[in-house]
Amino acid sequence: LFGGLINDIKRKKLWYLSDVKDGFALQTVASVVFLYFACLTPIITFGGLLGEATQFRLGAIESLLAGAVCGIIYGLFSGQPLTILGSTGPVLVFETILFGFCRDHGLDYLPFRLWIGMWTALILVVLVALDASVLVCYITRFTEENFATLISLIFMYKAIEKVRDFYKAIEK
Known part of the structure; x- marks a missing residue:
């Protein structure tokens, strides 16, 4: 141990x-x-x-x-x-x-x-x-790239969500 x-x-x-x-x-x-x-x-x-x-x-x-x-x-x-x-x-x-x-x-x-x-x-x-x-030797670039893609997609979604909320606030 x-x-x-x-x-x-x-x-x-x-x-x-x-x-x-x-x-x-x-x-x-x-x-x-x-x-x-x-x-x-x-x-x-x-x-x-x-x-x-x-x-x-x-x-x-x-x-x-x-x-x-x-x-x-x-x-x-x-x-x-x-x-x-x-x-x-x-x-x-x-x-x-x-x-x-x-x-x-x-x-x-x-x-x-x-x-x-x-x-x-x-x-x-x-x-x-x-x-x-x-x-750790079994962690491949494929695993790394999938994780990075997921994080990127989440950040893009959040950015689009903020822009949408901004335009909703302007309309009110």
């Missing part, structure tokens, strides 16, 4: 102190500033859209906090500490659909969202424990 995670930490533990020391070197300042803004911009942008989609139950502040916590945890335990984390289009689409589902069925959004997060965390811990990352 947890063999992959343990091996990753063993391989990386030799570099933890070096990573921290290198972070204070002058030549890394440009990279740090770039990554800061590269992570901050989508978090704020999608956080604002998320706030609008969930009637401000979740928004930019919550997205910033989540990005900071997840970024620190990911940086400590990952093999790639420079991966950019933040809110994305699929997250926004998921939260919008989830909020609509909760509203239509009379459910409280935040507790429902909490339990989704708890179950997701449990499933991820089980996947890490069983070294399921070896299955």
Whole structure:
């Protein structure tokens, strides 16, 4: 159990102190500033859209906090500490659909969202424990392109829906 995670930490533990020391070197300042803004911009942008989609139950502040916590945890335990984390289009689409589902069925959004997060965390811990990352090699471009197409179609539909609502408002 947890063999992959343990091996990753063993391989990386030799570099933890070096990573921290290198972070204070002058030549890394440009990279740090770039990554800061590269992570901050989508978090704020999608956080604002998320706030609008969930009637401000979740928004930019919550997205910033989540990005900071997840970024620190990911940086400590990952093999790639420079991966950019933040809110994305699929997250926004998921939260919008989830909020609509909760509203239509009379459910409280935040507790429902909490339990989704708890179950997701449990499933991820089980996947890490069983070294399921070896299955990533079976994800093909076909799977990736289908997912990207779905997200694109959802965004186009939402854009057309906004334009339609705008013209309905003008007619009134």
